[in-house]
Amino acid sequence: MSNNRVLQISLDIYIKAYEIDAMGIVSNIVYVKWFEDMRHIFLDQFYTYKEMMTENRSPILTKTEVEYKTPLSIFDQPTGYAWMEELGASKWVMAFEICSGETVHCSGRQSGCFYDVNRKRPIPWPKDAVERYLAAAEKNKH
Numbered sequence: 001m002s003n004n005r006v007l008q009i010s011l012d013i014y015i016k017a018y019e020i021d022a023m024g025i026v027s028n029i030v031y032v033k034w035f036e037d038m039r040h041i042f043l044d045q046f047y048t049y050k051e052m053m054t055e056n057r058s059p060i061l062t063k064t065e066v067e068y069k070t071p072l073s074i075f076d077q078p079t080g081y082a083w084m085e086e087l088g089a090s091k092w093v094m095a096f097e098i099c100s101g102e103t104v105h106c107s108g109r110q111s112g113c114f115y116d117v118n119r120k121r122p123i124p125w126p127k128d129a130v131e132r133y134l135a136a137a138e139k140n141k142h
Contacts, residue, residue: 005095006137008083009042013098015074025071031106032064035096038082039110042094045136047129056117057126062091063111070105072098078105085109087133090124 011034019030040049043059052058072078078100086093090113098106113122 005081005083007042007045007133007140008081009038009045011038011041011080011082013078013080015072015076015078017074020074025073028066028068031066031068031098031108034080034098035064035066035082035094035108035110038080038096039094042082042084046132047126051126051129055126057123058115058117059112060115060122061110061112064108065110066106066108068106070103072100072105076100076105084133087125087130090114090122092125 013034015026019026021027039059078098081097081099083095084092085095091111092113093109093111096106096108096110097104114125115121116123
């Protein structure tokens with residue numbers, strides 16, 4: 001299933017002093033942390049970490065891609081955006097952007113799957129979570 005920013009979430013980002021480097025700009029690794037924050041917020045709408053831990057499941061990342069475009073400084077007030085780009089039986093791909101107004105500072109993608117903690121192997125998306133996501137996506141279209 002492919003979506004065009006269906007159920008996009010946003011996150012106002014406050015840049016902290018420890019997130020900048022010696023040149024006064026946001027360190028590259030911080031963007032990945034923001035991606036993680038947004039992925040957790042997005043996922044929590046459909047499958048909470050409490051549910052995951054109870055069922056001995058965990059999302060795992062298989063790939064992170066980051067494209068740095070325009071540096072951010074500590075004085076900027078960016079907003080992060082995240083949305084599900086692909087949702088397959090077991091694999092998912094989320095897309096991200098960090099922006100200030102019309103300026104895109106960073107974009108990226110993360111791929112992953114769910115993992116059975118006890119059996120130590122990838123598993124399909126939990127059926128209930130997929131149903132919640134699809135119902136919300138369908139409702140969002142109208």
